[in-house]
Amino acid sequence: MNNQKIIDVKTFPGKTLWLKFQDGFEGTFCFTDFFELNKDLSKKLQDDSYFSQVTINHDFGCIEWPNGYDPSPEVLYAIVRNQKIIISNKVVFDPSLGKNAWL
Numbered sequence: 096m097n098n099q100k101i102i103d104v105k106t107f108p109g110k111t112l113w114l115k116f117q118d119g120f121e122g123t124f125c126f127t128d129f130f131e132l133n134k135d136l137s138k139k140l141q142d143d144s145y146f147s148q149v150t151i152n153h154d155f156g157c158i159e160w161p162n163g164y165d166p167s168p169e170v171l172y173a174i175v176r177n178q179k180i181i182i183s184n185k186v187v188f189d190p191s192l193g194k195n196a197w198l
Contacts, residue, residue, distance in 0.1 A: 100156025
């Protein structure tokens with residue numbers, strides 16, 4: 096997997112995130128197209144004001160919310176680049192499948 100750290104983040108209406116990665120690549124995506132907001136940690140993200148509290152954890156190169164919810168930067172990189180994640184010659188993540196991307 097690509098180990099790109101996130102260096103900048105912005106939020107936009109509709110649960111949209113703009114991310115910039117250490118290699119200079121940047122892009123936007125709708126968070127709810129890929130992540131459920133009904134799990135323990137992600138439930139709070141339903142609230143727009145809470146969603147906008149996302150920050151960067153510079154130690155780990157990931158984004159996170161105050162409750163500790165921190166989606167993998169490798170997965171976010173794949174989403175923004177619209178690339179599959181392949182491990183041991185097997186596709187394990189396909190962003191073209193949205194919320195069903197994990198295979």
